[in-house]
Amino acid sequence: MEYVWAFLVGGALCAIGQALIDYTKLTPARILVSFVVAGVILSGVGLYPKLIELAGGGASVPLTGFGHLLAEGVRKAVDEHGFLGVFLGGLTSAAGGITAAMLFGLLAAVCFRSKDK
Template sequence: MDYVMAFLIGGLICAVGQILMDATKLTPAHILVLFVTLGAVLSGLGLYQPLVEIGKAGATIPLTGFGHTLVTGVIEDVNKRGFLGIFTGGLTSAAAGITAAVVFGYLMAVLFNPKSK
């Protein structure tokens, strides 16, 4: 059942993004910022965690999950380190994902020799 819920929640988030791209003049960059911000705001208000508990990876993998990860890290670090946690928490919690994106992006660029248009 976890797989089904992850598929439904993740699919719903992606469908909303696709509808926004098709029905509005928002660019993919605008939608990226909107989703990360929405995930952060919902997480800060305590509304995103129940979605994560239901949808698991379906809620944490899309862009809204990145905003959730940043805010969760900041909240944890503020509780541990105080004011300094505002600056270190988000980076600490998202470091593995950011590092993986940079490393794999670099490897793909080296292996497949991309050409500009």
């Protein structure tokens, strides 16, 4: 049943993003930022951890999950380091994902050549 919930929640998040692309004049960049901010807000009010518990990867993999990860990192760092944790927490908690994205981007750039359209 957890696969069904992951599919439904992840699919719903993707459908919302597709609807925003199709029916609004928002740019993809603004939609992506909105998803991250929505994850931070939902995490701040305590709803996103419950959604992750229900849907697992369907909630933690999309961009809203990245926002949740940033918010949780900041919350933990503030508990440990005080005000300095506001600046350290998000980067510390997301360092693995950011590093993987940069590494795979570099690997793709080395392996493939860009072509003019």
